[in-house]
Amino acid sequence: MKYLAGIVVTAVILCIAAYLTLSVWGINPVDPAHLRKALITLGIIVVAAFLLTILVPFFFKNHSKGYSDNGGNVARPKRF
Numbered sequence: 215m216k217y218l219a220g221i222v223v224t225a226v227i228l229c230i231a232a233y234l235t236l237s238v239w240g241i242n243p244v245d246p247a248h249l250r251k252a253l254i255t256l257g258i259i260v261v262a263a264f265l266l267t268i269l270v271p272f273f274f275k276n277h278s279k280g281y282s283d284n285g286g287n288v289a290r291p292k293r294f
Contacts, residue, residue, distance in 0.1 A: 221263045225256055 229252070
C-alpha cells in the first residue's frame, strides 16, 4: 500500500512540475486536448510504476534468503 501511495504522490509532484514548466514557456496545458493527453500519460506512468513495483522484486528476489521454518514463533533468518 505504501508503494501505491508513493507512486500517486510522485505522479502528482511530476504533474505539478510539468504544469509549472509548461507555464513558464507559455503553453496552456489545461486545454481539453492537452488535458486528455496528460491524463492518458499519467495513467500510463501509474500503470508502468505499479507493474515495475510488482515485477522487479519478483525477478530479482534472492530466494536463498528468507526465514527459517523451524525455531518456534520467532522469525529467524536462515543460516547456511
